[in-house]
Amino acid sequence: MHEITKDGCLLVDRHQRLADVCRKLRSPSISTIAVCGKNGQIQGYIPLWHILQLLKENRAFIDQRIAACTVRQISEALQGTLCCAFHHEGNWKGLRVYGDDANEEMAHMLCVARGDRMLLIRAVRSAASCVIACGTSIISDSLIREAKTRHVSLICTEKGVHEACQTIILSLPLESLMIRKAH
Incomplete structure (x- = not known):
């Protein structure tokens, strides 16, 4: 309508x-x-x-709105692969881009990172609730196991980091x- x-x-x-x-x-x-x-x-x-x-x-405004999104909604919006999902049905503290200079607290965040293997491992270990691997269609089994061990949801998408962030916002x-x- x-x-x-x-x-x-x-x-x-x-x-x-x-x-x-x-x-x-x-x-x-x-x-x-x-x-x-x-x-x-x-x-x-x-x-x-x-x-x-x-x-x-506006970061604070976006964080409030994204808090209600589920892992499945985000995966569908990104047309990505949901590699592993846990009970994180919303309640994110916010959406952050994880980079080489990541010094921000990532606990309970929806974390977007480019598909570099070492960067993704650090992102999974950062205490984020969900990591979105951008620019890749394949995630290694060892990274999926690491995410499962740490109870981190993991999504991979071929979209770039900026495009993934915009897509999540526009899918609200x-x-x-x-x-x-x-x-």
């Missing part, structure tokens, strides 16, 4: 993704985004400010951006 009303309200289904809405935002007549339920009733609104925060890559369900309508 994508319908623009006469008064400039974009009506969207609550199960759609942010990427779907962003494609429609090219219309200058849109002033409001309303999220509708199964029966077509408006359940809430997405402030344009929320979209702006995502586009500006609209429900996570919505402010519920007062009854």
